[in-house]
Amino acid sequence: MKKLVVLSGAGISAESGIKTFRDSGGLWEEHRVEDVATPAAWRRDPELVLKFYNERRKQAMDVEPNRAHRILAELEDYFDVTIITQNIDHLHERAGSRKVVHLHGELFKSRSSCNPKLVYDIEGWELKTGDFCAEGSQLRPHIVWFGEQVPMMTVATQITEEADIFVVIGTSLAVYPAAGLVYYVDKDVPIYLIDPVQPDINLSKNMTFIKEKATVGAVKLFDKLVKEV
Structure with a gap:
């Protein structure tokens, strides 16, 4: 199975009603x-x-996991999926994702x-x-409070370096050090960015931008990736 690594941010949980x-x-x-x-x-x-x-x-x-959370869990039927999340809730786990790395701690x-x-x-x-x-x-x-180190960054970096496909969902890539993970993706690895607002970033010719909120963009991502398996 190809390794699919997902970096998720507040936007995916916001659609479940989690304030940020x-x-x-x-x-x-x-x-x-x-x-x-x-x-x-x-x-x-x-x-x-x-x-x-x-x-x-x-x-x-x-609140409940939304369609985007559930689709990421469903992708485990086709890929070796690891979620690296900036979110502190457990909505990914509740949706069924089995490998979740919490960068900013757990609520x-x-x-x-x-x-x-x-x-x-x-x-x-x-x-x-x-x-x-x-x-x-x-x-x-x-x-992980503001001003504290992010102890899981080393683990997240290693996982990112091994990705065959990298997905960014629900984050504008403005929060560091998490946003810096995209720079550890191999240059030949396809990157998919799902967000209503396109970030000012262009890492490689393999980058695809899906200008949608998380729930809509996740459906489009699923259809595209599964067709290519």
């Missing part, structure tokens, strides 16, 4: 990013940070404040003050 920091009327307007998604915010007001991500979990539990996991190797699943939506790791420190959201 950059949406008009989205989280930027409800909270400043500096107040809820940085290490400094955690040190300054952990209660606010916990509340913020508790609300995100509740919202994520109320339904927590980790130790003192030992990043101690990671736990969150049952339900709430992470509270007084929820401790095995070493006795407060659990924090398992999220």
